[in-house]
Amino acid sequence: MTQIFGEPITRREDARLTTGRGRFLDDLGRHALAAAFVRSPHAHARVREIDVTAALDVEGLIGIYTYDDLDGPLAEPLPLLIPHPTLTAGRTAYPLANGIVRHVGEPIAMVVGTDRYVAEDVAGLIEVTYEPLPPVVGLTASRDGDLLVHDDLPDNVAAHLMQQTGDVDAELAAAPNTVTFTQTIERSASMPLEGRGVYARWDAQDDSLRVYSSTQTSTSVRAAIAAKLELSPGKVEVIAPDVGGGFGVKIVHPWPEELLIPWAARLLDREVKWVEDRREHFISSAHERGQIQDITAGYDDEGRLLALDVRIWHDHGAYTPYGIIVPIITSTQLLGPYKPRAYRCAIDSMYTNTVIVTPYRGAGRPQGCFAMERTMDRIADALGLDRAVVRERNLIQPDEFPYDQGLTFQDGRPLIYDSGDYPESLRMIRELVGWDDFETVRSQAAAEGRTVGIGMACYVEGTGVGPYEGGHVQVENSGRVLVSTGLTSQGQGHETVFAQIVAQELGVPLDDVVVTTGDTRRFGYAVGTFASRAAVMSGNAVALAARNVRAKALRIAADALECSVDDLDIIDGVVQVKGDPSAAMALSTVAVLSNPLRYAFDNAARAATQFAPRADPLRAPVDEDDEPGLENRDYYSPIRSTFASGMHSAVVEIDRDTCETKILRYAVVHDCGNLINPMIVEGQIHGGVAQGVGGALYEVMHYDEHGQLLNASFMDFLMPYATEIPHIETAHLQTPSPLNPLGIKGAGEAGVIPGSACLASAIEDALGVRISAMPVSPSDLFELLATDPERTRRGSR
């Protein structure tokens, strides 16, 4: 059997995506009505009046809807998706503003027109009278508590959560050395190239709804629509078509538009579509990252971390529809590959009058990594030790797995690392980047008048969180193998990797396997694509289903060929007697035999009759514990997450005149267990690193004091182009996960996690200035060089 699993097979998605035959949301519903939204220009205001008079004469106007038009569950606040005991003051918005708006971009009215141009004309003519209220912008303002985002919450605190292990106070008191510092990390956003979008078709005769949404979770969108529009879930189909990137923002659901567009389609009995424009994406989708971190660390003279005490203020924006997943992840993943004796992390999740904060690739981990890795650098700096050596002394050792960190992870399960080899990873990254020879590089550069520095950062990433995913595998009479899973795809190549898994497990040619994801018509139960979970969850689920199909195929074939199951193998889609290829039958024939029909209506059925075992008159045609068809549905539900890990190292050069940072080298050692398709994993790393670089050097959401997002366009929000992203050198370590049948771990988010920590470390090393706020721009560096009080003490390089 040729090896398919683990091979860098090119993607089957590409044939359509490179020829313009992809089907993204806005490629559908060419004749649908178009929706546009009136959104708040104020960060905080009461909505006094909505006057539509001037808008009514626009040709092509179909309808204008405000909160007053909503009823039933749709008129209630949007669901708080992930409640948590510490989220004592969770707040969500209404689909359309109910008298008050809490961030610029909050939807107030929906317009439906014959096309988008018309709908926007109408939206522009609707006059809304506001009573502006003072906005709370930024974490410091929120923490001060002088002004309130929700007037019933006197401290702007949504949640106060705490994770701890060991006795931090005692360890800190006893520690020979301590260091205390504060650092901040700015807001950024997922920013997929395709924004959100929804297209709905109501079938009045059938009382049913079909909705297409550019989402990371079609099954949950379906459940939300059914609940909010009071429809039976069986009457709602949700399909994620080709999705142009997600990176977290599209896991949030239901977005107001995901309810309002289907609602309008039913109300009007017409097809309705809404496609988010770029400005809307900036001001009314979601951001992430913003935190202030106060850190105190106690360590011994060898650099071993004894106690870590972290206090974090997390900017959650105006509402908490996705709960407090991001700060929970920060607080638990902060520990990385290390094992301090005692750890405490207290986080206040704060409301501000800005766009909501929900997971963006990395989901709180980059912040945690920034806290921990900068602590390691501080310790090394204070003790005059090599930064790699300090890390080495703190690593969990290979013989300590499974390693229990003593905390509770985002899935509510204990934070137990399943496997890994961190010392080997460190050895590999040192070798890959040439860490130990860097002083030579530095002095050579210095001789040429160039300023260079090197940095490093390590992370552990909990991936493949539960509760479950399912897979369905079916062999058609044609021999074609249909595979489906409920979770969605946004560029991860699932059609290829799931096909690889099934082809390998079943023993069929890759080309015979066709994969469908994110379509509730094909698979109704799923959780969604987030937390680097798709390959682990659905990958294992389709593997299990394929194994079951294989077993059934062998059983049926053994019956027909009158041999034992153990004598059979499936090779290239043919069930054969081992060592006797003449005794064989195609899997397609087995498929026909699996379904004892009365009717032989095609050639496949006729061909199969020669194999049909003589009917045993004492046995039912379909056994009690059997079912017709060569297909199976199975689920994978892990006991807990599996933990991937990695280490990054970067070499930077800083231009002394312009203070510009150029990344000369970027090295990645990555361990996500067994690789299904190394080419795709590598691609995931590249993309993650690029987003890490963006977050470290360029991307920030510039809110002014009025809560206006000043850079809400691609012109002003500096997403990296090819010219900003370095060549990425990668090396893979593979420590299989013992938790799942395929031994795999997630890979989607890893690349982004250590970016800020790694580059801060490198820049600090180059310039000798303390970097405690990310991203760091040339102007920031210029300021720091002029003013950093610590710089002389550490001696500038």
Next chain:
Amino acid sequence: MSEQHRSVTLTVNGRTHQFDVPVRRLLSDAIRHDVGLTGTHVGCEHGVCGACTVLMDGRPVRSCLLFAVSADGAAITTVEGLAAADGTRHPVQQAFTECHALQCGFCTPGFLTTIAAALEDNSHPSEEQAEEIISGNLCRCTGYQNIKAAVLRAAELKRAAG
């Protein structure tokens, strides 16, 4: 209020289309919704991402920054028109698959048209030139490394094809 309409004639991928459009209709919308070729994508509608790039009389243009009426009479090539008449994919389309230069594929049509045009001018781009060629297009998925590799590979395939 009723809008002013004009008739436009566009030759898209060798086929001539004549239709009435409101004068403010963007070329990107006309291609996607009037002509019905949805391979051209819109990522920003303000000229920065390059996803909407099409070739107008052989030169790459951002179709979100042009009105359909201002393209009247032009010959447009979209991503759907890159392949040969017999369906053989353009070298750059092949190279994108080989080098894994796309993930979600949303930015891809803009890269493909941009690179295809650049290779007409420069059949032997250097690594720096490969970066330069794609430096005006945004991709949020790939980190560009494989796209740069695909530019070089596409040039190689194109040279081999003659």
